Amino acid sequence: MYGPKLMAFAESSQNLVRGPAKRPEWAQLIRLGGDRVAVLFDELRKSVGKIDGVIERLQYSAEEGRWVVKYSVGGTEFFIVRILPGSLEAVLHLNYSEAEILLQSRALRGPLQNAIRARIQEKAEGLMNIPLTDRRALHSFANLVRAKSRLGREKQW
Secondary structure (H helix, E strand, C coil): CCCCCCCCCCCCCCCCCCCCCCCCCCHHHHHHHCHHHHHHHHHHHHHHCCCCCEEEEEEEECCCCEEEEEEEECCEEEEEEEEECCEEEEEEEECHHHHHHHCCCCCCCHHHHHHHHHHHHHCCCEEEEEECCCHHHHHHHHHHHHHHHHHHHHHHC
16 A cells, blocks of 8 residues: 555665674674673664675684674775673774864764864874763764765775
């Protein structure tokens, strides 16, 4: 009568994070963080899954002696997520020019915006550890990575 219902975030076979072909069994890793971390990680996966071409991989990091979740776009590592007992942390590579552009985003607020502003003042580049302590921090980080993914697409064109 009315046609098929449209899902807010369609799970297609093209979406390598949220599609039916990619349902990782990472229960042990998720349990390590606890219930709150599991909920935050699930929200992060849903938000990052909106980025075109994102690929999610669970990989053992010999340097850290633990499993990490790596996200890449277009063959380039985008960021990693560490699930630790009771905490969730993201590690993002950010160079000076990207930081300047991303700081203009209205979606960035609070501590993350202040951390990026400090990096610009120090002209710092490299890895940035970002604790994802609550939903607000997680959404700010998700906005940052979506904005960074748009920058990457613009550079390709």
